[in-house]
Amino acid sequence: xxxxxxxxxxxxxxxxxxxxxxGDYLYRCAFVRLHDPELAADAVQETLLAALESIDRLExxxxxxxxxxGILKHKVIDHFRKRSRERPVSEVDSSDDPxxxxxxxxxxxxxGFPKDWGENPGAELEKSEFxxxxxxxxxxxxxxxxxxxxxxxxxxxxxxxxxxxMDITPTNLWVILYRARMHLRRCLEMNWFxxxxx
Amino acid sequence: MMISCIExxxxxxxxxxxxxxFWEKVKLRFHAFICSSCSRGGKQVILVDEAARRLAxxxxxxxxxxxxxxxxxxxxxxxxxxASRDD
Numbered sequence: 001x002x003x004x005x006x007x008x009x010x011x012x013x014x015x016x017x018x019x020x021x022x023g024d025y026l027y028r029c030a031f032v033r034l035h036d037p038e039l040a041a042d043a044v045q046e047t048l049l050a051a052l053e054s055i056d057r058l059e060x061x062x063x064x065x066x067x068x069x070g071i072l073k074h075k076v077i078d079h080f081r082k083r084s085r086e087r088p089v090s091e092v093d094s095s096d097d098p099x100x101x102x103x104x105x106x107x108x109x110x111x112g113f114p115k116d117w118g119e120n121p122g123a124e125l126e127k128s129e130f131x132x133x134x135x136x137x138x139x140x141x142x143x144x145x146x147x148x149x150x151x152x153x154x155x156x157x158x159x160x161x162x163x164x165x166m167d168i169t170p171t172n173l174w175v176i177l178y179r180a181r182m183h184l185r186r187c188l189e190m191n192w193f194x195x196x197x198x
Numbered sequence: 199m200m201i202s203c204i205e206x207x208x209x210x211x212x213x214x215x216x217x218x219x220f221w222e223k224v225k226l227r228f229h230a231f232i233c234s235s236c237s238r239g240g241k242q243v244i245l246v247d248e249a250a251r252r253l254a255x256x257x258x259x260x261x262x263x264x265x266x267x268x269x270x271x272x273x274x275x276x277x278x279x280x281a282s283r284d285d
Contacts, residue, residue, distance in 0.1 A: 016280065032257055
């Protein structure tokens with residue numbers, strides 16, 4: 001037992017290797033949430049500096065990567081908080097509304113929508129090019145929608161955590177997430193699945 | 199009992215975020231049963247959610263085609279920041 005406690009420490013690479021070892025992975029994690037190279041790189045830097053300060057608290061060196069991702073997610077939330085303070089986001093704004101294009105006044109789908117995505121749209125997720133399009137669609141989400149979607153779906157936090165974090169009502173959160181999903185649905189339809197319309 | 203497609207879509211989306219009540223489930227299922235557009239759109243929305251979760255679990259999916267990686271100038275900058283703190 002004692003021997004085990006001494007040994008694993010050696011598995012953590014020295015800090016000068018961290019950027020090469022974890023930099024790209026952390027950057028991708030940050031980029032899908034922040035969509036901006038500079039913001040994403042800042043989050044990576046803050047994450048690694050925080051890790052340096054608290055490396056003694058890492059209990060299982062084999063879990064270094066997921067430990068870093070945990071820190072990164074907190075750094076991303078810090079960024080969201082800062083942005084919300086600068087630009088409050090509590091109101092639901094109808095300009096984020098992706099519905100008029102597809103639904104008529106009675107709230108029914110307009111003729112021709114939603115388009116056919118083919119027999120097996122799930123198979124598209126196996127194509128590497130799909131992810132380039134998907135990332136671009138994520139990046140196009142309006143700020144508050146993007147933030148809610150990142151916390152709820154990408155981070156897989158509970159609805160309760162997310163509406164408390166964003167300081168909005170549960171109903172507001174659900175409307176925002178519905179809009180985010182509809183935006184993404186439309187974006188994929190236009191930029192990926194249009195070719196499969198038949 | 200009858201709800202619009204917008205409402206059905208909202209319930210479908212909410213079913214991914216909370217537990218629907220019994221009646222909400224009945225309304226949603228009934229609507230999807232009689233409305234092929236919503237049935238299709240609902241499946242698409244679920245696929246969107248699944249794709250996002252898959253990307254979150256494996257951000258390296260962005261490596262091959264999108265070539266997303268830490269840009270060189272930030273790489274250097276972060277190395278320097280780490281070196282200056284690590285003594």
